[in-house]
């Protein structure tokens with residue numbers, strides 16, 4: 001059977017197998033990888049600072065490194081996995097990030113939230129740009145993000161600098177938050193005053209359950225609180241997500 005001859009002198013469109021068309025990663029691919037790594041590094045630094053491994057973040061860190069390596073051989077698949085991990089990490093950490101982002105006077109947690117949350121949002125945006133081959137938009141996005149970061153850091157340090165701290169007065173009962181721990185038991189006379197001090201580099205708060213007492217404690221500040229409660233036994237707690245173990249008993253005596 002005679003074949004129809006068509007001009008095949010190199011002008012025919014070449015079919016590119018799926019995944020091979022973007023073997024050379026473009027700026028959007030690099031943005032996804034870079035932003036994902038920034039978020040993971042922020043997670044690792046946070047875990048180092050608080051001296052505790054947060055298992056979901058540790059697992060995601062390992063998977064992100066694996067996906068970044070995979071991106072060298074299978075760009076589309078690797079970018080897809082990185083985007084999925086960013087979405088997963090973002091979804092799981094929203095309650096924590098929301099608290100950190102609304103507390104600018106806690107610079108470590110605030111900057112962490114900007115880098116970790118912002119990095120993952122950037123990775124997702126980068127994945128969309130990579131998918132749509134919009135590599136031209138990456139530069140503006142990166143410059144804009146750096147601007148946001150600078151403003152966030154400056155704003156947070158300013159917010160911390162204007163926080164007022166109260167010194168302990170004779171007669172105050174000291175309550176120290178240190179190493180993510182509160183004392184197990186605190187005793188104060190009804191109408192007496194507690195002097196709360198946060199010796200950690202991240203914020204805590206002090207809430208007495210079933211009462212109106214709820215005091216924010218930015219890093220390294222002291223704060224006095226009058227205990228106008230009926231005689232009895234109360235539980236106090238730090239209400240910041242992840243600090244649920246910071247509890248103790250408040251004995252209010254006659």
Ligand SMILES: [Cu+2]
Pocket residue numbers: 203204205238239240243246
């Ligand atoms: Cu706390």
